[in-house]
Amino acid sequence: xxxxxxxxxxxxxxxxxxxxxxxxxxxxxxxxxxxxxxxxxxxxxxxxxxxxxxxxxxxxxxxxxxxxxxxxxxxxxxxxxxxxxxxxxxxxxxxxxxxxxxxxxxxxxxxxxxxxxxxxxxxxxxxxxxxxxxxxxxxxxxxxxxxxxxxxxxxxxxxxxxxxxxxxxxxxxxxxxxxxxxxxxxxxxxxxxxxxxxxxxxxxxxxxxxxxxxxxxxxxxxxxxxxxxxxxxxxxxxxxxxxxxxxxxxxxxxxxxxxxxxxxxxxxxxxxxxxxxxxxxxxxxxxxxxxxxxxxxxxxxxxxxxxxxxxxxxxxxxxxxxxxxxxxxxxxxxxxxxxxxxxxxxxxxxxxxxxxxxxxxxxxxxxxxxxxxxxxxxxxxxxxxxxxxxxxxxxxxxxxxxxxxxxxxxxxxxxxxxxxxxxxxxxxxxxxxxxxxxxxxxxxxxxxxxxxxxxxxxxxxxxxxxxxxxxxxxxxxxx
Amino acid sequence: xxxxxxxxxxxxxxxxxxxxxxxxxxxxxxxxxxxxxxxxxxxxxxxxxxxxxxxxxxxxxxxxxxxxxxxxxxxxxxxxxxxxxxxxxxxxxxxxxxxxxxxxxxxxxxxxxxxxxxxxxxxxxxxxxxxxxxxxxxxxxxxxxxxxxxxxxxxxxxxxxxxxxxxxxxxxxxxxxxxxxxxxxxxxxxxxxxxxxxxxxxxxxxxxxxxxxxxxxxxxxxxxxxxxxxxxxxxxxxxxxxxxxxxxxxxxxxxxxxxxxxxxxxxxxxxxxxxxxxxxxxxxxxxxxxxxxxxxxxxxxxxxxxxxxxxxxxxxxxxxxxxxxxxxxxxxxxxxxxxxxxxxxxxxxxxxxxxxxxxxxxxxxxxxxxxxxxxxxxxxxxxxxxxxxxxxxxxxxxxxxxxxxxxxxxxxxxxxxxxxxxxxxxxxxxxxxxxxxxxxxxxx
Numbered sequence: 065x066x067x068x069x070x071x072x073x074x075x076x077x078x079x080x081x082x083x084x085x086x087x088x089x090x091x092x093x094x095x096x097x098x099x100x101x102x103x104x105x106x107x108x109x110x111x112x113x114x115x116x117x118x119x120x121x122x123x124x125x126x127x128x129x130x131x132x133x134x135x136x137x138x139x140x141x142x143x144x145x146x147x148x149x150x151x152x153x154x155x156x157x158x159x160x161x162x163x164x165x166x167x168x169x170x171x172x173x174x175x176x177x178x179x180x181x182x183x184x185x186x187x188x189x190x191x192x193x194x195x196x197x198x199x200x201x202x203x204x205x206x207x208x209x210x211x212x213x214x215x216x217x218x219x220x221x222x223x224x225x226x227x228x229x230x231x232x233x234x235x236x237x238x239x240x241x242x243x244x245x246x247x248x249x250x251x252x253x254x255x256x257x258x259x260x261x262x263x264x265x266x267x268x269x270x271x272x273x274x275x276x277x278x279x280x281x282x283x284x285x286x287x288x289x290x291x292x293x294x295x296x297x298x299x300x301x302x303x304x305x306x307x308x309x310x311x312x313x314x315x316x317x318x319x320x321x322x323x324x325x326x327x328x329x330x331x332x333x334x335x336x337x338x339x340x341x342x343x344x345x346x347x348x349x350x351x352x353x354x355x356x357x358x359x360x361x362x363x364x365x366x367x368x369x370x371x372x373x374x375x376x377x378x379x380x381x382x383x384x385x386x387x388x389x390x391x392x393x394x395x396x397x398x399x400x401x402x403x404x405x406x407x408x409x410x411x412x413x414x415x416x417x418x419x420x421x422x423x424x425x426x427x428x429x430x431x432x433x434x435x436x437x438x439x440x441x442x443x444x445x446x447x448x449x450x451x452x453x454x455x456x457x458x459x460x461x462x463x464x465x466x467x468x469x470x471x472x473x474x475x476x477x478x479x480x481x482x483x484x485x486x487x488x489x490x491x492x493x494x495x496x497x498x499x500x501x502x503x504x505x506x507x508x509x510x511x512x513x514x515x516x517x518x519x520x521x522x523x524x525x526x527x528x529x530x531x532x533x534x535x536x537x538x539x540x541x542x543x
Numbered sequence: 544x545x546x547x548x549x550x551x552x553x554x555x556x557x558x559x560x561x562x563x564x565x566x567x568x569x570x571x572x573x574x575x576x577x578x579x580x581x582x583x584x585x586x587x588x589x590x591x592x593x594x595x596x597x598x599x600x601x602x603x604x605x606x607x608x609x610x611x612x613x614x615x616x617x618x619x620x621x622x623x624x625x626x627x628x629x630x631x632x633x634x635x636x637x638x639x640x641x642x643x644x645x646x647x648x649x650x651x652x653x654x655x656x657x658x659x660x661x662x663x664x665x666x667x668x669x670x671x672x673x674x675x676x677x678x679x680x681x682x683x684x685x686x687x688x689x690x691x692x693x694x695x696x697x698x699x700x701x702x703x704x705x706x707x708x709x710x711x712x713x714x715x716x717x718x719x720x721x722x723x724x725x726x727x728x729x730x731x732x733x734x735x736x737x738x739x740x741x742x743x744x745x746x747x748x749x750x751x752x753x754x755x756x757x758x759x760x761x762x763x764x765x766x767x768x769x770x771x772x773x774x775x776x777x778x779x780x781x782x783x784x785x786x787x788x789x790x791x792x793x794x795x796x797x798x799x800x801x802x803x804x805x806x807x808x809x810x811x812x813x814x815x816x817x818x819x820x821x822x823x824x825x826x827x828x829x830x831x832x833x834x835x836x837x838x839x840x841x842x843x844x845x846x847x848x849x850x851x852x853x854x855x856x857x858x859x860x861x862x863x864x865x866x867x868x869x870x871x872x873x874x875x876x877x878x879x880x881x882x883x884x885x886x887x888x889x890x891x892x893x894x895x896x897x898x899x900x901x902x903x904x905x906x907x908x909x910x911x912x913x914x915x916x917x918x919x920x921x922x923x924x925x926x927x928x929x930x931x932x933x934x935x936x937x938x939x940x941x942x943x944x945x946x947x948x949x950x951x952x953x954x955x956x957x958x959x960x961x962x963x964x965x966x967x968x969x970x971x972x973x974x975x976x977x978x979x980x981x982x983x984x985x986x987x
Contacts, residue, residue: 103634104868106638106789106790109637109638109639110634110635110636110637110638111637111638111639111786111790111868112607112609112637112639112868113606113607113608113609113630113634113637114608114609114610114611115608115609115610115611115623115626115627115630116610116611116612116613117611117612117613117619117623118611118612118613118614119613119614120594120613120614130586130589131587131588131589132588132589132590133588133589133590133591134590134591134592134593135590135591135592135593135594136592136593136594137593137594137595137613137614138593138614139616143593147591147593150591151589151591153664154577154589154590154591154666155589157589157666157667157670158579158586158589158666158670160670161585161586161670161674162585162586163583163584163585164583164585190633191630191633191634192633192634195634195635215791216789216790216791218790218791250790250791250792250908251791252791252908252909254909259907259909259910260907260909261791261907261908261909333582333583334582334583334682334684335582335583335587336582337582337583337682337684337716337718338581338582338684338685338686338714338715338716338725339962341901341918420613420614421592421594421613423588423590457904457905457906457907458904458905458906458912458913458914459904460902460903460904460914460915460916460937461902461916462902462916462918462935463901463902463916463918466935467916467935467937467983469914469916469937469981471906471914473906489906491939493937493981493983494983495983521578521580521686521962522578523962543981
């Protein structure tokens with residue numbers, strides 16, 4: 065473990081000094097190390113056993129209002145200082161083309177060490193144990209008492225360790241260590257000429273104890289029965305406008321896609337316009353009603369054990385819980401120090417970089433619809449005719465985060481307040497405004513789901529959670 | 544550091560592994576890249592990377608272990624290798640066991656352009672070029688990326704490979720009020736003309752003076768721009784790899800080989816030997832010589848992409864597409880057809896032309912059911928003429944359905960690579976009939 069490594073610190077501070085001496089008004093140096101070990105299996109076969117390690121030093125500078133970033137594999141001081149020169153030189157070239165200069169907000173930056181303490185050391189999860197877990201899982205899946213065949217049960221189990229040391233010329237200094245476990249399965253079932261598949265991701269920060277929770281006790285042992293039933297029994301979905309209850313899996317995705325993404329201030333300002341797109345939220349949208357009063361959406365990186373956990377962001381700004389939508393009103397954007405300056409609000413600690421080769425940009429962490437008061441039964445009993453969409457496979461949204469599509473996988477008809485038959489692939493297409501405004505009841509049980517969130521150029525995937533309780537939406541369009 | 548430093552490193556690791564494993568491959572990738580990213584009509588950030596990655600593929604007693612290291616120092620490397628060897632002892636036999644070829648050398652595929660490397664340290668000219676296109680009424684976003692990639696491969700069967708190429712990629716999205724257009728380019732060689740043409744094409748779609756309309760949703764003839772066709776057909780190329788087929792991530796089956804899966808208009812190629820595009824390579828990650836091959840030729844599925852491990856499992860031959868564990872396509876190509884874009888539009892009675900798309904997601908990989916979201920210009924065509932623009936639309940279909948309905952392939956081709964088209968792809972516009980288009984009720 066590098067924590068406290070004086071050589072690294074010396075190089076980082078030298079990089080910062082060098083950048084300032086070359087005329088940069090801001091300098092930041094980050095040592096970033098990611099280690100990952102994993103096993104991939106298909107049915108009873110091991111198809112990949114992998115070990116990966118990535119490390120390097122990332123430099124970011126502001127020179128005459130232009131932003132420069134450079135990353136190097138070398139930890140020699142000479143090469144790191146060369147990377148600094150490169151970042152400054154490129155920013156200098158860009159500075160003559162800047163119409164609006166980049167300025168960072170003043171912040172009280174962290175000087176801290178953050179370390180997630182594992183219950184069971186992540187290193188204790190040996191390759192043999194991982195293989196045993198995956199093979200036991202296959203044994204359990206294949207012995208499920210179902211009618212359908214299971215041609216494919218693909219599993220990918222891995223753990224990772226992320227170490228960072230960040231220093232910047234405004235006094236920030238943060239060392240952090242976050243271990244995580246990641247598990248993915250793709251289950252395919254086949255029956256009478258028809259097939260169906262479901263993939264799902266489990267991930268969280270913590271120790272090796274998570275592996276057993278994900279692999280041995282995960283939802284796949286229920287899904288294996290559910291998919292079989294859908295294949296054999298699901299009826300065509302009704303179409304038209306009707307009431308819909310969305311399960312927590314879809315609600316989490318909804319919070320991520322149509323609350324979290326559009327609330328990123330850099331997206332609102334157009335910095336990601338050619339990649340992830342813009343936002344239906346405009347710089348002046350704070351205070352605008354987006355949904356019913358009972359809907360609040362939170363982004364909170366400080367949740368212990370979460371996949372998107374951090375206490376200081378990659379600009380050394382303290383992280384905190386933010387209400388993106390509060391009681392149905394657009395309340396706060398996700399900011400880094402650049403957008404924090406432009407909006408005059410300061411940063412709320414939302415800058416993250418995937419690895420040593422990535423610039424810190426505004427990202428979500430753990431985004432969820434805040435739970436309220438209804439049980440699932442209570443959400444359903446008030447519906448005469450509608451659909452309960454519990455899980456999904458297909459979804460997408462337009463780049464302004466306004467036009468949503470969610471296609472149910474496990475979905476049921478609701479009649480006279482009761483769950484009835486399974487229905488096949490109901491398609492919900494609606495705008496963000498329509499969905500959030502049509503929510504008339506919010507469940508009480510908050511459940512998180514894990515994912516990798518993509519943004520930036522080069523594209524950066526960072527670990528996140530998204531979640532919520534089940535919600536009820538009135539009179540939305542099912543295709 | 545110089546190439547010789549890394550070659551010495553590979554020699555040293557080879558010596559260390561020789562007596563410890565039955566077989567091995569070492570793959571070293573060196574990248575030096577520079578990128579200018581644009582937003583709000585100015586550079587939002589300039590970025591540069593100097594990195595290397597070492598991959599180890601270790602085989603012993605039918606067990607295989609893959610390890611990857613980005614940027615290790617020598618001390619780390621020794622510990623890492625020892626650690627990997629220890630792990631190799633303890634894992635189980637694998638289903639995907641590679642068999643490295645006995646060839647020792649490879650032919651050269653010259654694809655280095657000094658102009659690209661020179662431009663990395665003189666970005667001013669490219670910045671001037673983009674700045675000269677800034678107009679008050681337009682907003683430009685996008686990026687230009689350029690650099691050099693070098694790979695070195697050693698295998699236990701004596702193969703020694705080395706290949707370097709440059710790359711010059713980018714894309715621009717231009718906004719004019721609420722209208723926008725996007726285009727991309729990809730090349731091995733420095734070509735300012737590509738930047739200009741990309742800006743021209745993005746501006747063309749952003750500048751259409753057509754009214755916004757909201758037609759009924761239903762089945763349309765769709766004209767896919769190379770941006771959209773690039774996304775959908777690169778996913779098809781991915782789904783033609785044996786790993787995807789074996790693991791429930793494709794609608795294709797091994798028995799589809801030599802069957803007609805689309806109309807005879809379509810020929811889709813995997814082109815590692817096309818030096819015009821930057822995913823060129825004379826050898827794959829197992830040391831197998833690459834060659835250009837049809838995935839689909841005149842509508843017939845001709846090849847499933849294999850490495851030696853998947854080939855063994857399928858009873859086939861490697862197609863030179865390793866990827867360890869998972870085979871990978873290289874450069875992609877759709878062969879040109881005979882129609883101009885004007886002719887395609889003229890021949891369309893009720894259709895939409897899609898400039899760009901993103902967020903393609905599958906409901907069911909094994910049936911190929913998916914939807915994708917159109918973005919930038921979505922043009923309604925009636926009786927052979929542009930009638931208006933749609934604010935929002937989706938294609939909702941399945942791959943078997945799309946493939947059965949390909950009507951026309953364009954003759955002019957474009958070299959595309961961007962966020963949603965990860966492999967460099969040379970292709971024209973493509974016309975597909977009877978595609979379900981959904982159109983949301985609500986304007987934004």
